[in-house]
Amino acid sequence: MTDLYASPRLRWPQSISNLEQKQEVAARAAARVKDGQLIGIGSGSNAYLVLWAIGQRARDENLKVAVVCSSYETETAALSLGLQLLQLGSVKPLWGVDGADEVDPHNRLLKGRGGALFKEKILWSTAEQMYLAVDPTKYVERLGQGFPLPIEVHRDGVGLLSDKLESLGARDFELRIAGGKDGPVLTEAGNLLIDAWFDQIPEGLHSTLKMLPGVIETGLFEGYPFQAL
């Protein structure tokens, strides 16, 4: 694991499950890189490992590679790897890579465990082509089996959203609480997150939620084409 750290004092992430499988996927992604490309990098362990593999290829083969990232985690890693970092939303990457928490048989994705869903949707919407980096455990029969639906909400909209969630079919929901600070998690875009559990994610749920004042984004990715790595 020491290879994955920029320095002994900059240890991110702390541990990665299924490391070997994910590194194989990352190597396949890095093999696609060509000199001079601008590449979008999502968030989470798979995206992080892809970034790391790209950084190593760029260094070993003296390739000029620029990246645009959807989280502090991958931005900081990109800088430590010596890659050029561009501002999300200001450029259109030729291709991008991101992970997911769940993938259903219709290629709908559930994302947002890492709190980067809003920025990830900007990345997915601006990249010309997206590649999905997941291990086989992410393929499910129905979204919401193992993960809640994250809903990114401005702090002033939390009360209104909480009042509505039960009638929208949520079995349970909670404000996501931080691990390394007191109080709630702040997303990559500085908002709060409500994690909502659904037995079935009803059709149109994403649009209904987005109509509510204060809701910034949901972790449902429907109609976002990708190629699996």
Ligand code: 5RP
């Ligand atoms: C972060 C995300 C991640 O892409 C998702 O959680 C997958 O993470 P990992 O690659 O660690 O399984 O949506 O907001």
